[in-house]
Amino acid sequence: MRKNILTVFSALLVSLFHAQEFEKNQLVIKIKKESFSKQKFDVVRNITGIQSLDRLNDHYVIRKMVPVGKIEDTTSLVLEFNSDMDVTSVQKIYSENPAIEFAEPNYIAHGAGVKGADAFSTFPNDSYFLSRQWGLYNNGTFSASGMTTTTDADVDMELAWDIETGNPNLIVAVSDSGLNMSHEDIAARVWSKPAEIIDGIDNDGNGLIDDYRGWDWVNNDNNPTDDHGHGTNCSGIIGSIASNGKGYAGVNWNSRIMPLKVLNSSNSGSYAAMASSLYYAVDNGAKVVSMSIGGSSSSSLLADAINYMKTNNVLLVACMMNNNNEVPYYPAAYSTAYDNVIAVGSTDANDKRTQPFFWSATSGSSYGNHINVVAPGNYIYGLGIDSNISYNSYWGGTSQATPLVAGVASLILSKKPTLTPAQVRNILQLTAEDMKGLPAEDTAGFDKYHGWGRINAYAALNSVVLKTSDAEKEGELKVINPVTNGYIEIHNGRKFRGNTEIMISAFDGKTIDHQNIDLREGKNLIPINGMITGSYVLTVENKAFKKIFKILVKY
Known part of the structure; x- marks a missing residue:
């Protein structure tokens, strides 16, 4: 005792x-x-x-x-x-x-990613998308010490790009250790401020001189260049130039990346710097902020900044950290208080919660009741700071999962800019793939290890492609989950009747079932046959509307 x-x-x-x-x-x-x-x-x-x-x-x-x-x-x-x-x-x-x-x-917070050694020699130096970016497209061939690979344990990015590749007018801010802004695979994507020129004068009157490409709160200057590497890797996950025959493909191919430096060369930074960067992002037009940083202390200063983001309809995507426990870290822990915050955990190439990361046997994706979703985050290759053509570094942490989710969120907003942060979060949660991890952890519906599941970019974007009608309002149609009795139960709250097409598909787009029914007001029971336990996409469509749901079939 x-x-x-x-x-x-x-x-x-x-x-x-x-x-x-x-x-x-x-x-x-x-x-x-x-x-x-x-x-x-x-x-x-x-x-x-x-x-x-x-x-x-x-x-x-x-x-x-x-x-x-x-x-x-x-x-x-x-x-x-x-x-x-x-x-x-x-x-x-x-x-x-x-x-x-x-x-x-x-208070002081730390970045939630750790750099590994240079690239494995068994990987070819060409076709990086196919050979290294397993989180976006996993064909089962990725190999890494201590981590097994399962085909399709990815976010179906190649299918999502058929729907949306990004709005060039949308801004994604990355609050981190800065960015290698001259790297050939991202330089053309760096945001600049039209109202500011390099002349030693505060042209826009915000108290920051010549902040034409973001700001550095560590050194209090206008040069948010990365001196650690964490921020460059995270920014590249979102915005590496795609289809240029070099390096990697970012999740978002067109939107601008706003570099905000709040972490120093040791990968740590103050809450004041973090809060300042959030205010700056909002005031300069960013719609999504990726923050792969966490501190163990709650803070009124940080909460005020997040509330300011919420008031201005700006989404914050934050990491759960890598301590393999449920100790809350901020700002991710604010997801229960603010619906514009998405708390992100990490998965491996076998779709299991990362435990451990490659860099420590005691590490693991942190968990808790404030988690929303998980995404690929271990052995994540990306851009480096060693040179302007540096491609051979890889990282692991919830830090790497976070910008992937932020990137998908930016595609959702590119497709439908009128969505609120809460609606974007809800879309990512409803379309996430459930019950992919260890059975003891990844239970049906929400669980504290994976939240609502591993995100699926295709399912999320596909759910946004809706016909404009009154039927899109919340509460129009309700689907009872999980499906346990051989019938999908649909409650129709409005008077949209008549011939309706019902289609059930897997998350890779493959059609599982296709029916035409007479949709009635109130309760509708749709029989399903031969479907195994798992998550599916349900599309309900007639001449008046189209609506997409995630359903969980469980026997």
Whole structure:
């Protein structure tokens, strides 16, 4: 018993240590809206315009104040002290000031991907899509130490591209360690800001000088170049130039990639930098943000930024982390509070939850009740930072699964820009392939290891291709899942009657069953014969409407 108590106590100490990981000379504060005055605020002179707060800043010797987002909107800033402080004690003192809404440490988060060695020698240097990008197209030939491969354990990307390859006017932001912006396989895809030119002047008045290609919050400059590699790999998963005879194919072939550097050369960064990047992405037109970063501390600052994204209809795709447990990491853990957040776990080339990743025997895709979906994330090849023609690095982590999901989400929005982040998340969940992992983990419907299942890009895009009619409204038709009695039960909530085509297909597009029925208002029972347990796509269509569902057949 004593040994067990010591073990639990040691684990608790480790947990507390991680929870206290923050910058030692910084404090994040948010000033109450009614106390803040833009006219009195002077960031150059470290003056907030609130006497009691300015006296505190003088007492603790503030070196500088750094706004998070636009100060007039967020009223949040990072106070940087002249020397390391007992931050938790200072936090308490600042929290008691009546002008302060909250004060918290500037927590530190880490990227959730680890780089492996150079490419395996058994792989050819040509046809990288077929030989290395198993997560997009898995023909069963991919080989990696410690990981088996199952044909079609992928997201059916080649089928999805028949439907959508990306809108060139849509922007996907990648908040990470930056990007190798001159790499030949992505350089032409890098976003630039029309309102900003390189002239040493803040042309658009956002407080950032010459931020024409994103921003670097680590070094506080306009050059978000990657000095670690994590961000370049993640960005390439989304936006590597396709069909150019070089390297890899990104999930999205046309949309712009906005590089936002918040992680340093050691792959760690502060919550303040993360939050600032989210505000920046929203304010500069991004519709999807991929953030393969996680920290163990909840944060009001980060939650405020995510709420700002939600208010402005911007989707955040975040990683579950790689600790093979259900300890929540942020921002992914905010998926239960904000429906514009998608928390992503990782799978292997055999469709099982990644456990372990190639780089550590104790690693594994983290899990928990906040997970939404999973996607391929181990042995993921991509672009490197060693040169502008670097192709031979591979990574593993929920970091790599996250941009894949973000890329598919961007294709959904390219196809139907009017969708809300919550609707995009719902589409990815409803069309995910269920019960592909270990039976003990991947149970029917939602489970804490895989969420709603491994995403399927084709099924997701196919579900978006709907005819415009009143029948698209939520609640028109309801399908009861799982299907357990040999009948599909459809509830028709509106008066769309008459001859209706029912088609059941596998996720690879193969037709399993095809019927014509007389659809009635209310309850309809559709018999199915000879179908094995598994997930399928159900299409219900007549002259008035078309609607697509995911169904789970279970015996």
